[in-house]
Amino acid sequence: MKLNRVRKSAGYAVIIVSSLVMILPFLTTLFNSLKTYAQYTAVPPKWFPSPIQWSNYSEVWKLGPFGQYTLNSVIVTVLSVGGALISCSMVAYAFARLRFPFKNTLFMIVLGTMMIPPVVLIIPQFVIFKSLHMLDTLTPLWIIEWLAQPFGIFLMRQAFLMIPKDYEESAKLDGCNPFQIYWKIFLPMCKPTFATLAVFTFMTKWNEILSPAIFLTSKENFTLPIGILSMAGQWSGNEQYMVAAALMSLIPILLVFLFAEKYFVQGTNSSGIK
């Protein structure tokens, strides 16, 4: 089939060009992070660093805040992922399997609030956390994830609806209450959906900029994305350190993506579900 061959080569051409456009800027950045300051600011620029200055990556850690920023990011991300998994799955189980007053109304509200732009809620959020004396702490960044966000509820509910009824019937006869059924039977059966929600929450929280920019004021409380930017003053004359710091902040999420690509793809597709 000649036509098919043509189509394939056209497809390859488009994809290879596009992949280069994606990857080459990152490669350039990687090279920049290994340059001396003189090379980094050389005009005209040299693409490849020589000599390769590996020490940029260790120098970054010698400045106090970078380790602190990493720790802050880890704290926020881990607590957020935990909160999203527990709260969303618990609420989703109730929606998928239990009958309770106002259930349908409440679920319509869940779907409806997905459409509310976060911008309207930001200022009241700030006021709430101010009155709770939580401004300039990491708490506002993760506590909200313990209150079941709509996307996670929706995702987990879809997974729970797929589980056949027989599983819980026998557990009920054994005298398990709904919470025990959820905890012992439903949670272990939906690991893939948990992984999807986990990687998505991880990605969102690890990269988040708006919330930290609003809730945090002291430098020592910053998370990586705004923390790195705030180090510009300390590193003037050594800006290549900032490039190294930024690329290091990408490593954890890159690893998660390499090992859990499947779940990223699943999550992306379910974010496109009505």
Next chain:
Amino acid sequence: MGDQPLTPRSRRRRLDSDSKWGLLMVTPYIVHFIVFVLGSLLASLYFSFSHYDILNAPQWAGLANYKKLFHEPVFWKAMWNTIYFTILFVPLQTILALILATALNQKLRGLKFFRLAHFVPVISSWTVILYVSDAIFNPRFGLANSFLIKIGLDPQKWLQDERLVIPLLVMIAVWKGIGYIMVIFLAGLQNVPSDVYEAAEIDGAGVFRKFMHITVPLISGTTFLVLILSTISTFQAFEQIYVMTGGALDASSAGGPNKSSLVLMIYLYQEGFTFLRMGYASAIAWVLFVILFILTALQVTFQKKWVHYE
């Protein structure tokens, strides 16, 4: 949902236990809704009709904030910048992502690598992207200017250039987000039956005609969804512009030279969190909310006209 028939008594007891446990397990969301959605919406509406500086209690001001807003040239500039950004960004990203997805939607070797390559920008924070784009578009030692000089053209100021800043930010945003939209389109394309394409090939349709007459209409549902979601999120663009125009170091500098890339969310952020004019900022938020509501309603209305259903 269907219960098997039980004796009335046990049925009532089951329901009671269900209700009790159901309400208990749904509590996190109820708290979320009452405090962070319903309460926040009402509070934000009240703030928008008040003078409020966070430090003192809100003072009722009627329509003052809205009147001031509609007479404020900076607001209209921010509005235009936001619309300009969205009009460039949404169609460009959607069309390019669809072309990429179509190219990827066949049995190719190295598929996993290609998908990874397109997803690296998606999983990067805007801080990472700042240094990646700086490697190319730094006015002094970036690759783009060195290339322009090589081929005998004038170097550009890129993000410091009033005319270039929004198109360049759009280009970078498309580059960053396209992998995500591509994956959504790929899922849509999996649902297009291959025999439709085969039938078209027998009729002698070329690549372009198949794309226009089969692919585009058959995944119009996905396209429509992508358009709505992109429009809503682009109208609230904040992080990219905050990071790439220096807002993290100096909030008042966000928005580029001569406010040429000041979008509504940056304006709101500066008014509310830099100058503590929370009432005025809430009014901006509500204007944004109403616009987004209208946009969504319009798109849903148009959907009936041009989305193709099987």
